[in-house]
Each structure stands twice: as C-alpha cells, then as structure tokens.
Amino acid sequence: MKAEILCVGTELLLGDIINTNAAYIARELAAIGIDVYYQTVVGDNDGRLKDSLTLAFSRADVVVMTGGLGPTYDDLTKETVAEYFHKEMVMDTASLGSIEGFFKRLKRPMTENNRKQAMMPEGATIFPNSNGTAPGLAVSENGKTAILLPGPPSEMQPMFQSSVLPYLMGFSDKVLISHNVRVFGMGESRVEDALHDLMKNSTNPTIAPYAKEGEVTLRVTASADTKEKCEEMIAPVIGRIREVLGQYIYGIDVPNLQTAAVTELIKKKVTVATAESCTGGLVSERITQVPGASEIFGCGICSYANEIKHRVLGVSKETLAKHGAVSEQTAEEMARGVRKLSGADIGVSTTGIAGPGGGTPEKPVGLVYIGIDSEKLTTVLRLNINYHKADERMYIRHMTAQNVFKLVLRALENY
Amino acid sequence: MKAEILCVGTELLLGDIINTNAAYIARELAAIGIDVYYQTVVGDNDGRLKDSLTLAFSRADVVVMTGGLGPTYDDLTKETVAEYFHKEMVMDTASLGSIEGFFKRLKRPMTENNRKQAMMPEGATIFPNSNGTAPGLAVSENGKTAILLPGPPSEMQPMFQSSVLPYLMGFSDKVLISHNVRVFGMGESRVEDALHDLMKNSTNPTIAPYAKEGEVTLRVTASADTKEKCEEMIAPVIGRIREVLGQYIYGIDVPNLQTAAVTELIKKKVTVATAESCTGGLVSERITQVPGASEIFGCGICSYANEIKHRVLGVSKETLAKHGAVSEQTAEEMARGVRKLSGADIGVSTTGIAGPGGGTPEKPVGLVYIGIDSEKLTTVLRLNINYHKADERMYIRHMTAQNVFKLVLRALENY
Secondary structure (H helix, E strand, O other), X not given: OEEEEEEEOHHHHOOOOOEHHHHHHHHHHHHOOOEEEEEEEEOOOHHHHHHHHHHHHHHOOEEEEEXXXXXXXXXXXXXXXXXXXXXXXXXXXXXXXXHHHHHHHHOOOOOHHHHHHHEEEOOOEEEOOOOOOOOEEEEEEOOEEEEEEOOOHHHHHHHHHHHHHHHHHOOOOOEEXXXXXXXXXXXXXXXHHHOHHHHHOOOOOEEEEEEEOOEXXXXXXXXXXXXXXXXXXXXXXXXXXXXXXXXXXXXXOOOOHHHHHHHHHHHHOOOEEEEEOOOOOHHHHHHOOOOOHHHOEEEEEEEOOHHHHHHOOOOOHHHHHHHOOOOHHHHHHHHHHHHHHHOOOEEEEEEEOOOOOOOOOOOOOOEEEEEEEEOOOEEEEEEEOOOOOOOXXXXXXXXXXXXXXXXXXXXXXXX | OEEEEEEEOHHHHOOOOOEHXXXXXXXXXXXXXXXXXXXXXXXXXXXHHHHHHHHHHHHOOEEEEEOOOOOOOOOOHHHHHHHHOOOOEEEOHHHHHHHHHHXXXXXXXXXXXXXXXXXXXXXXXXXXXXXXXXXXXEEEEOOEEEEEEOOOHHHHHHHHHHHHHHXXXXXXXXXXXXXXXXXXXXXXXXXXXXXXXXXHOOOOOEEEEEEEOOEEEEEEEEEEOOHHHHHHHHHHHHHHHHHHHHHHEEEEOOOOHHHHHHHHHHHHOOOEEEEEOOOXXXXXXXXXXXXXXXXXXXXXXXEOOHHHHHHOOXXXXXXXXXXXXXOHHHHHHHHHHHHHHHOOOEEEEEEEOOOOOOOOOOOOOOEEEEEEEEOOOEEEEEEEOOOOOOOHHHHHHHHHHHHHHHHHHHHHOOO
C-alpha cells in the first residue's frame, strides 16, 4: 500500500512552525509497512489544496492529511475532501455533542463557528479527539482513502495511536520490525565502503545508514507475517554487520553513547567521577542527562583554571609547569585526583585545546587528552580532533565527550 | 518571484529526521519577499525526484532543494538537476581542491566517492561549504533557477546566509538588513500581545517573532537602497520594542543567554564559579562554550551527591538533613561554598528535581532553586518549571541554566 502525507497550513508553509507531524506520521506508517513516497506542505488555499489532493491520489492509495480542521473560514480540508469524493457535508451529532462537552468542561462559551467542526463528509469514519475540539476522520471509496487529522501534535499523535493505527492495520497483513545499530569512530563513507556488498543487495531486510555528528546509525528493517519472523530475518544481518564493524558498534537500539555507558555502569554497579577542563562540564552534563545517573555518579569537577586542577584535584605544580595543562601527565593526575576526591571506582578526565584560540604548533587546536584511572586500568588517550567547521569548538568538545564514553565502555569490559 | 522548497532524502521521507530545513528556508525566503506555495519531500529515487522537480518548475521560478549532495551512489540531486537543464556533469577543480583540503586537515583518507562531490552541472554557480564536504550550487536558465544545498542544517544554514541570500538578492537591487532582539522570560503570545499594534502595522521594517525553547526572538528587517538607510529605519523600531519589553530583552544580535552573560562578565572583569546539582554541569558547560570564558571562569563543581555538597562545597549536614538537597538553604550554601572554594566574585548554584522520577507532593518535578552569592548580593530564586513534554528532564535543566544566566546578568547591573 502506498501513502502520501499532505500537511495543510500557511504557518507551516511560511516556516513559522516546523513540520513535526510529517516525520511522526511517516515513521508510524513505515513501522506498519506502508510506503510513503512524497510529503507535501500546502497553505490554506482551496485551489492549491484540491490540486495537491488530486495529485496525491494519482500516485497513492492513502493520503494522510493534517491541519485545516479548525473552526475558521480558512480551514478547508474537510470541504475539499468532500468535494473530491463527491460527498455532501452533514452534521455529525456525536461530534457536536463532544465539542459542546469540551467547552462545558473548559467553562468557556462555544462560538457558532465551532459547530462547523462537527460537519462531516457523508459516510466518513469519525476519530474522536480527546485533546481538542476538531475530530479526525477517514473517507474511503474505490480504493482511495483520505485520513484527516488535526494539526496540533498534542491532538494528532494520540488520535493516530488510538484511532488511525487500528484503522490502517485493517488494510494489511504484514508486520515490520527495525533495529538500529549504533556506530562510533568510523565515518559514513568508510562504513558504506565496508558494508557495500551487504547494503547494495539488501532488500528484505533493508540496511539504511544515517550519519549525524560523527556517528553512523544503520537501520535494519524486515517485513514478514509475524514479529518473530522479522526478528529471525534481522538477526543474521546484524551478525554480519558486527563481524565487519566489530568494536565500532557501541550498541543496538540505544539512543546515544552516554546512555550506553551509564546503563552499563549501573548494570555493573561501577561508579564514575569526572574531572573536566576543555569539555567544561559537558561530560558530567551528559552523564546526568540519563535518568538514574545518580546511582553511579556523584561528583564532577570542572577545573578550568590550573589553580583548581592543583588545589581541588591535586595535580602537582611540577606537572603543570613542566608539561602544561594540556598533557598526558595532567590528564592522568586529574583522573586520579577526582577518583581519590570522590571515592568513585573510575575517574575520567579531559584536557585539551578546544579553540578557536590557544593553539600552538606543538599543541594545536583539537589536541585532547582523555585520562582514565581505576584499580584495573590507568591510561591516557591522545586525540587530534580536526574538523573544519564554524562551530569547531563545539565539535571538539562533543567528540571529546563521545570518546570519554567509548573509553568508559571499553574499561567496563574488565568489570 | 515564486519559489518552492524540495527536500530530498529517504531519512526525511521515513520520518527518521524532522525537516527543519524546509521551515528555515521558508522563513528566509519570506523575509526577502519570495512567496512559497508548496514544500515537498521526496526520497533518493531518480524517477520521483525528476517528476517532483518538473512539477515544481511548472509552478515556480525558483526551486530550493536540500539533500542528496553526498558522496554515495544514492545521492542524485545534482545529476537530476543537470538532466533537467540538459547540462553535462563536469569536474569543478576548485571544489575538488577544498574537499581534498578538508580530508587533509582531518588527516583521514579521502575515498574515491568523495570526488563525486566535486562534479557539477556545467555552468553552475558554486556555493563553498565551509562546514562540510558537499558544496552547494545554483543552475539558472530561461527564468528557472534551481538552488541545491546540503542536507545537514549545520552546513545548509551558514551557506544560506553567506551565499544563497546574496545570490537571491542579486535578482533585486535592494539591500536587506536584519537585527535580532532576544527576549527571555516572556512567552510568545504575551510578546505578541504586547507588541500587537507595532507588529500588525509593520511592513518595512517587518517584525517577525520566532519562539524556541522558552525564548522569543524578534527579527526586525528593513529593505532599502543602502545599508545605512536600513539601519536608520530599524533603529526607532528597536527603540519602541525596548520601551515595551524592557528588562525581558537580554541582547540584540547575541546568539544566546550564556554569550550575553559571559561577554558582560568579561567586560566588567567579574569572575564566576558554579555549583551544580540538578543541571549536572550544564551551566559550566554553557559558560565554557563561549570562547574566552577562561578569563572569568575557573571552577565548576557538579555536586550530584549530597556527600560532595557537604565535603567539597561545605554545605552543612544539618541543612541537608533538615531542609533537604532541594531547598533554598542548600542552594545558598552551595553558592557560598563554591565562591569560597574558587575565590570567584560570584558563586551560582542549582538544585532541583529534574525528573522524571524523584518528585513528591511537597517537592514536585520542576521545583528548582538557583542560588547566587557575591559581595553585593546573596539571593535564592525559586522556580516551578512545568512543561508536560516527553523530554521534560532536558527542558527543566535547560530552563534552569537559562535562568542562571539571566540572574547573573541582573547581578552584573551592580558592578
């Protein structure tokens, strides 16, 4: 089954709001095996709306529309769909009742134009709206189905889950399952090069790569009669990807590196403390993004000044004078110092030149040391992070934090 | 002039990423008076891409496209545009040079498929990409113009500002100048209510509000023959906005609150130190995002555990036992403690319930105390941050940090 998404609204067209509805609906449709080939945004204009609807139905069986169900004169979606299907608009008394009830609960007067929201194309399937006044609806005839949903995501999303999904599942007998393989430390082109044969020939399961901020995600998707069958088809593909990418994979279906690391720390009951210089608190900030982080994290020191490195973390004055703040020795002493101060199992540290200024030929922007200190392992990783980008400073800090979590995950293999 | 926006990418079509590019481009085009009637999203498929391009050019003079400029075999935008305009693809040596330079700086091997990114339709205008490998370009013939931009917003947006706007302005003989008035602490509808008359009657300069994550930006844009004329037209409008919004304005043309605060700290040579609990390092992370922050920031303590609050910051055991970690008293002692530890002029602290767990009827999720301690002022701000949203934890932490910077700016008025 082929579908299109048609979002109606001048505020979308002008960019006043971002179209999160299209992404949400696309994801939901993909998950139940309905192909989407086009998404369109059109303003509240009856001619262009009708053209867009006609075009969409020339290419697809189902058109999912959002917006234009409101009470005002420029909300025309229902009327346009009724015209397309040659239907009369009739009052839906059930919808009228719930709109009246909605205003009663809010203790607000119901204006006359709200009655318009209960007018429906004859024979439509109505989707109740538990979060607003505009009901959704579907009109289906001769193999063409229009699904009309309210624009506000807070009304559209619950309606999609409770009414639209069951309505659409009635059309198909396939199940679709995806898993996301998360990769760090290898660029998109290198990943694609390495997996070229596997990806090129992938049809079911499919393998799709997405690159973002120094990470690659491979989405593996299978379609079959049952969930179990899908999983059976996916498992060997992920196995093959693991063989090729090995240690570059940090998790399956995890949202990010810090969640992978914190989850593993919690699982193994290993505590961590941070001593940050160039990342300025980014590592502790990311650790504490993860709910439950307090189980394994209690202390982070952002020792931006040398004096704090010495006085709070105990980095020796000799080390700072001889090797400088950005050095293997300082990174090691920072990690050891914060471990001692906090009593944590693992101390991690960062020190480097995040730029834009501060670089020298010996210590250029992007030079970063990451220290890790624990009973089982003490080591310092030296990185040269170079990325010619307007926000290089942010990128260097981001990549430093990413590498910290990767290093913590590696250290945890010993626990 | 009529334009359409055509975004290319299977990851958009499947909803794996939200299409922020369309909104960004729509807003930018609207600001220079170019009408957009349709936005379309299509996957990396040559037939459908060609159909979409043909359709778009049947309705518009300019088609702005994003995505599909990457190095892999399924990136087809340039080839499709070349075919549409009957152009050969030729190697652009300047682009090849900068791609090679990009990889050299990264010290990574350049794979063969990256050369593809330097192949361009003959006669195209090239837009250099200072943030990635794919240059943008424009092809213009017989009154039809295609503008091709990379998909990642971090590459697309700077390119739009530095190359596409000047290119499009070449179609007109006017100059366009914008200034951004940054507002914090007042919601979008309140801002619009307060400025209703001013905004409703604004044509040149225009006033456009953008709301994002608890902030409002008012973009004031004038069009005239010269820069100077634009500035003359804008100045009284910004003056009027200042009269109405007063202290809610934290800056003009500053990128964000932390930059406003750090810039002011540097200017007044006032140093700051942070003691964070619920924000987990976010405040120090944001301070150190700003280049030069080391002049005014040396020490941040993330005291996530009570023991660290006591042992490192000197919060008394009695306070913690009697009032709890989330309390006015703890916030005050944290701020004082970090000021003393660091020797900074101002100590700031955060403690609160970021959720999702940990709330009680007395101390619900969203309750946050911000402490500030200095020679001139010691105070604690109590906030109830409520936002019923999937990423509430992130929002609470974000709003806490925002309020810290607003409070620092206010404290600096005494210096």
